[in-house]
Amino acid sequence: MSRKKIYLSSPTTHSEEQEFIKEAFDTNWVAPLGPNVNNFEKELAEYVQIGHAAALSAGTAAIHLALKILGIGEGDIVFAPSLTFSATCNPILYEKAAPVFIDSEKDTWNMSPKALEKAFEKYPNPKAVIVVHLYGTPAKLDEILEICQKHQVPLIEDAAESLGSTYKGKHTGTFGKIGIYSFNGNKIITTSGGGMLVSEDGEITKKATFLATQARDPARYYQHSQIGYNYRMSNITAGIGRGQLLHLEEHKQLKKAIHNRYMEGFADMEEISMNPLNPDGDANCWLSCITISKDSNITPDQIMDALDEENIESRPIWKPMHLQPVFEGYDFVTESGCKSDLPAGERMESLSEDIFSRGLCLSSDIKNTEEDMKLIIDTVRSVFDKKRAE
Ligand SMILES: *Cc1c(COP(=O)(O)O)cnc(C)c1O
Numbered sequence: 001m002s003r004k005k006i007y008l009s010s011p012t013t014h015s016e017e018q019e020f021i022k023e024a025f026d027t028n029w030v031a032p033l034g035p036n037v038n039n040f041e042k043e044l045a046e047y048v049q050i051g052h053a054a055a056l057s058a059g060t061a062a063i064h065l066a067l068k069i070l071g072i073g074e075g076d077i078v079f080a081p082s083l084t085f086s087a088t089c090n091p092i093l094y095e096k097a098a099p100v101f102i103d104s105e106k107d108t109w110n111m112s113p114k115a116l117e118k119a120f121e122k123y124p125n126p127k128a129v130i131v132v133h134l135y136g137t138p139a140k141l142d143e144i145l146e147i148c149q150k151h152q153v154p155l156i157e158d159a160a161e162s163l164g165s166t167y168k169g170k171h172t173g174t175f176g177k178i179g180i181y182s183f184n185g186n187k188i189i190t191t192s193g194g195g196m197l198v199s200e201d202g203e204i205t206k207k208a209t210f211l212a213t214q215a216r217d218p219a220r221y222y223q224h225s226q227i228g229y230n231y232r233m234s235n236i237t238a239g240i241g242r243g244q245l246l247h248l249e250e251h252k253q254l255k256k257a258i259h260n261r262y263m264e265g266f267a268d269m270e271e272i273s274m275n276p277l278n279p280d281g282d283a284n285c286w287l288s289c290i291t292i293s294k295d296s297n298i299t300p301d302q303i304m305d306a307l308d309e310e311n312i313e314s315r316p317i318w319k320p321m322h323l324q325p326v327f328e329g330y331d332f333v334t335e336s337g338c339k340s341d342l343p344a345g346e347r348m349e350s351l352s353e354d355i356f357s358r359g360l361c362l363s364s365d366i367k368n369t370e371e372d373m374k375l376i377i378d379t380v381r382s383v384f385d386k387k388r389a390e
Contacts, residue, residue: 006372007365008313009186009287012251017243024235032213034235040242041196047245048163048171050179050198052205055233055241056212059160059182059195064091065208065231066156066178066197067128072097076127079119081111082320082332083352084132087182088158089321092130100126101322103334104352108278110139112335112351116147119333122340129155133162133172134318135361136188136255136286138278141167141175156180160195163188164252164284172281173198183237188251188286189244191237254366255285258373262288262362265377271296271384275359289317290380291359298383300360306383307363312376317359320352 024036037055045053056062072078074096080089082101092099100119105112111131119126129148131139148155159165159173160182166172173179179198183191197208210216215228233241259274266272275289292298300316307314322332322339332339334350342348363376 006312006363008315009364011185011190012366014247016246017240020239020242024239029235032232032234036235036238040238043245048174050174051200052202053196053198054205054208055238056195056231059180060087061231062180062195062197064094065211067091067095069207070128070154072127077123078128079126080130081132082322085318088132099330101332103350108137108276109134113140113143114335115333120151122338126153129153130158132158136162136165136284138165138167138172138281161286164248167281188284189248191241194233194237252284258364259285259288261373287361287364289359289361303383306379310379315361317356320356
């Protein structure tokens with residue numbers, strides 16, 4: 001195929017990244033510390049309007065340190081959404097704690113407050129709740145925060161996909177005791193790889209930086225009273241981040257325009273629904289997704305194959321955690337009950353599985369032209385047209 005590939009969500013870089021990197025080289029700050037690291041933390045904290053930030057090597061590292069700082073250890077229970085990327089949940093297992101997966105609600109596809117309440121009935125003493133703002137859509141934060149406060153359990157916000165999204169005018173990632181962001185290659189802004197841990201509590205980010213730099217005690221000799229990690233962001237990487245941050249708002253507007261374009265392109269098709277955007281929020285529309293109605297007899301695979309033939313990248317919806325072989329044996333709670341209470345062998349209906357089985361993520365690359373968008377929309381539509389013609 002001669003036509004260029006249309007990507008799902010590839011990095012979009014500008015000129016400022018190079019300037020910050022050049023400055024780092026010119027001043028020999030080629031290390032996991034330096035002015036770009038400090039300034040990136042400051043600038044990101046200012047952007048999302050939070051007190052403190054700690055720049056780390058990955059979003060996953062930030063989630064891991066959030067759990068460490070909240071004292072989560074062996075056997076502790078942590079509530080997490082089932083419909084997410086595995087990086088939300090892997091750190092729970094790093095600490096030998098036990099995830100309990102919570103089903104989604106239909107309005108935002110995020111953690112269902114009703115299912116969360118159900119989980120507290122069965123497990124009254126989890127050590128933390130992790131909420132995710134999937135594909136950039138803010139979760140029902142008022143309801144979730146109220147439940148967490150009632151049970152006095154800290155909330156960790158995995159805002160890896162939702163940097164720039166707001167809920168009732170406040171940035172996602174700033175509602176929980178700890179928030180995390182990711183700058184992986186396909187996220188709304190990227191540092192090629194990296195993450196950030198944020199909090200209103202400066203002691204928390206201080207602790208994160210300490211643990212991320214090998215937990216060295218304040219002594220002249222290399223003394224360690226705790227197990228540390230090498231999780232700090234480098235000064236080069238942070239330079240990319242500073243340049244990208246200048247364009248975050250612009251990236252968000254372009255992502256929103258992509259979601260709108262798909263809405264318009266599929267407006268007359270009953271078989272297709274777009275992923276929901278929380279009306280109480282302003283989503284960054286990181287990835288635009290669709291679900292296909294059950295009675296259309298078209299599968300996400302058929303659409304992905306048709307897109308593939310046109311050299312257009314697409315992706316399945318995240319496979320729910322409760323369906324992952326690696327997390328088999330951990331409990332799963334829906335609005336109607338717990339997996340562990342079902343008779344052996346009985347299958348559990350869930351919204352997360354339904355979204356997974358009927359959905360896919362469409363190309364949401366901000367470099368897509370109108371021509372690209374039209375080709376994607378026409379290709380998706382053609383699958384349904386062919387079916388109707390049969
Ligand atoms: C990308 C992502 C992460 C992990 O971030 P990394 O920077 O890749 O480690 C965590 N949670 C969610 C929901 C993500 O999409």
